[in-house]
Amino acid sequence: MLSFQLKQIDESVFHPFFLSLIISLLFSIYILIKWRSNPSSKRTLLPPSPPKLPILGNLHQLRPLVHRSFQSLGTKYGPVMLLLFGSRPVVVVQSAEAAMEIMKTHDLVYASKPRTRLSRRLLYDLKDISVSPYGEYWRKLKSICVLQLLSNKRVQSFQYIREEETDLLMKDIKSCSYSCLAPVNLSELFTSLSNDVICRSAFGRKYSEGEQGKKFLILITELLELLGSLSIGDYIPCLSWINRVNGFDARVDRVATEIDDFLNQVIQQHQMASDDDTIKGERRETFLDILLQIYYKDNTTGVSIDKDNIKAIILDIFAGGTDTTSATLAWAMTELLRHPIVMNKLQNEIREIMGDKHDITNNDLEKMHYLKAVVKETLRYHTPVTLSAREAREDATVMGYDIAAGTMILINAWAIGRDPASWDEPEKFQPERFLHSPIGFQGLDFELLPFGAGRRRCPGITFAMANVELVLANLLQKFDWELPEGIKNEDLDTIEHLGVTTHRENPLFAVATHCYF
Numbered sequence: 105m106l107s108f109q110l111k112q113i114d115e116s117v118f119h120p121f122f123l124s125l126i127i128s129l130l131f132s133i134y135i136l137i138k139w140r141s142n143p144s145s146k147r148t149l150l151p152p153s154p155p156k157l158p159i160l161g162n163l164h165q166l167r168p169l170v171h172r173s174f175q176s177l178g179t180k181y182g183p184v185m186l187l188l189f190g191s192r193p194v195v196v197v198q199s200a201e202a203a204m205e206i207m208k209t210h211d212l213v214y215a216s217k218p219r220t221r222l223s224r225r226l227l228y229d230l231k232d233i234s235v236s237p238y239g240e241y242w243r244k245l246k247s248i249c250v251l252q253l254l255s256n257k258r259v260q261s262f263q264y265i266r267e268e269e270t271d272l273l274m275k276d277i278k279s280c281s282y283s284c285l286a287p288v289n290l291s292e293l294f295t296s297l298s299n300d301v302i303c304r305s306a307f308g309r310k311y312s313e314g315e316q317g318k319k320f321l322i323l324i325t326e327l328l329e330l331l332g333s334l335s336i337g338d339y340i341p342c343l344s345w346i347n348r349v350n351g352f353d354a355r356v357d358r359v360a361t362e363i364d365d366f367l368n369q370v371i372q373q374h375q376m377a378s379d380d381d382t383i384k385g386e387r388r389e390t391f392l393d394i395l396l397q398i399y400y401k402d403n404t405t406g407v408s409i410d411k412d413n414i415k416a417i418i419l420d421i422f423a424g425g426t427d428t429t430s431a432t433l434a435w436a437m438t439e440l441l442r443h444p445i446v447m448n449k450l451q452n453e454i455r456e457i458m459g460d461k462h463d464i465t466n467n468d469l470e471k472m473h474y475l476k477a478v479v480k481e482t483l484r485y486h487t488p489v490t491l492s493a494r495e496a497r498e499d500a501t502v503m504g505y506d507i508a509a510g511t512m513i514l515i516n517a518w519a520i521g522r523d524p525a526s527w528d529e530p531e532k533f534q535p536e537r538f539l540h541s542p543i544g545f546q547g548l549d550f551e552l553l554p555f556g557a558g559r560r561r562c563p564g565i566t567f568a569m570a571n572v573e574l575v576l577a578n579l580l581q582k583f584d585w586e587l588p589e590g591i592k593n594e595d596l597d598t599i600e601h602l603g604v605t606t607h608r609e610n611p612l613f614a615v616a617t618h619c620y621f
């Protein structure tokens with residue numbers, strides 16, 4: 105019996121497979137010893153990492169509101185953590201200091217955006233600005249976008265559009281809410297207003313009106329919800345069948361097709377309207393005209409674009425300019441309704457500055473310091489884009505940790521805005537903290553990053569803030585506000601909805617109780 109076993113061992117040891125295994129093992133040990141004894145070789149220092157499961161990595165530790173899961177993991181594993189989404193390494197950054205290393209010190213290294221199957225399918229194979237890889241194409245398009253639509257000068261020139269749309273909103277509220285003391289759906293009104301202002305500025309007309317318009321706004325919300333979700337097939341390819349079985353892929357295809365149809369119509373209608381206006385001599389060049397001129401081979405910008413490029417950029421403007429602005433307005437009104445003292449103080453400031461004057465101008469807004477503090481505090485406390493994504497273009501470091509090329513980086517701007525290392529009582533809504541503080545949201549102060557920072561910083565800051573300040577100031581100058589009967593201020597919910605933009609899960613309803621115009 106014993107001899108039989110030894111014979112078996114002898115035979116297996118000299119089997120060619122085992123021989124090669126032993127040789128490679130000895131070789132690896134030799135390489136390891138040599139590597140350790142060589143002082144010039146560097147050992148990889150990876151960021152701390154929570155325990156992982158095979159195949160899933162850390163995905164099982166994430167809840168739908170991912171920014172909150174990251175924050176709670178961060179209390180245990182620190183401000184720079186390495187997670188595995190399936191087999192994909194993802195570094196999560198949650199302190200001002202670490203964010204500064206990514207978005208300032210090594211900004212060029214981290215200037216690309218992660219590519220996923222989902223963003224390829226929904227954003228024209230990464231042809232838009234927000235997910236396009238760092239390079240000449242992205243640089244040219246972003247500069248066209250800034251120059252022709254989002255620069256200070258352009259934003260000034262759209263003042264009349266903001267004023268007209270804000271005026272319409274006030275009249276709507278007066279007739280719907282104030283005249284019969286009925287609750288008004290502020291979330292819905294903010295979405296239409298934000299979309300109308302950006303569409304009139306960029307494309308020369310509105311798209312939110314009628315049944316078709318309502319469908320389009322729902323489509324944009326659905327797009328952002330899909331883009332903000334974790335698609336299992338992107339991280340665990342062997343489980344991508346789940347996306348087919350649970351209907352996720354079908355939903356993505358439907359949204360991509362419906363958006364494409366809609367954008368084709370936008371371009372077609374724009375070209376027809378432009379021809380009509382040219383004949384009537386009423387031509388006013390829009391951002392879309394400029395894109396179409398580049399498309400028709402006007403190569404003075406040094407960039408050539410096809411129709412998919414145009415559609416991808418229009419989509420950026422629709423999505424970037426609608427959801428973020430309306431979410432900011434809805435969160436600001438939510439917190440004002442939850443904090444009547446703050447609301448009162450803001451109303452007093454606005455009404456004192458305005459006196460008997462009806463129309464609020466840019467000059468008036470400049471004097472409203474408490475209004476600016478309320479907006480900043482809203483962006484800190486309810487950061488609309490909670491996570492900014494980057495990809496390491498080459499091997500690099502963050503806070504002394506090694507980061508391999510291709511690693512996805514997620515900067516949790518929401519958690520940074522609530523980091524006790526940077527803020528006193530971060531869980532309280534206190535606009536006063538900004539009254540005597542130089543901290544701004546332009547991307548220079550890394551404890552407040554609602555618009556990101558560095559090369560990939562949001563180009564729409566001036567556009568968005570001009571709109572948010574004007575609408576908020578008008579809402580509080582022209583009306584007194586209360587919650588619908590039966591809801592106490594402190595009971596108003598702040599439940600968040602998942603998506604690229606984190607907005608309210610439930611629409612915000614309020615009643616305009618007094619009207620001052």
Ligand code: HEM
Nearest residue numbers: 233234424425428429489492555556557560561562564568
């Ligand atoms: C309150 C309003 C807004 C917020 C909070 C916001 C926030 C952001 C954030 C966090 C980013 C990513 C920055 C980064 O990765 O560092 C971004 C990118 C971008 N935003 Fe905004 N945004 C707002 C309004 C707008 C508006 C009005 C537009 C234009 C109509 C716009 C267009 C864009 C574009 C094109 C990008 C991509 C930039 C790039 O990748 O280089 N955003 N925005």
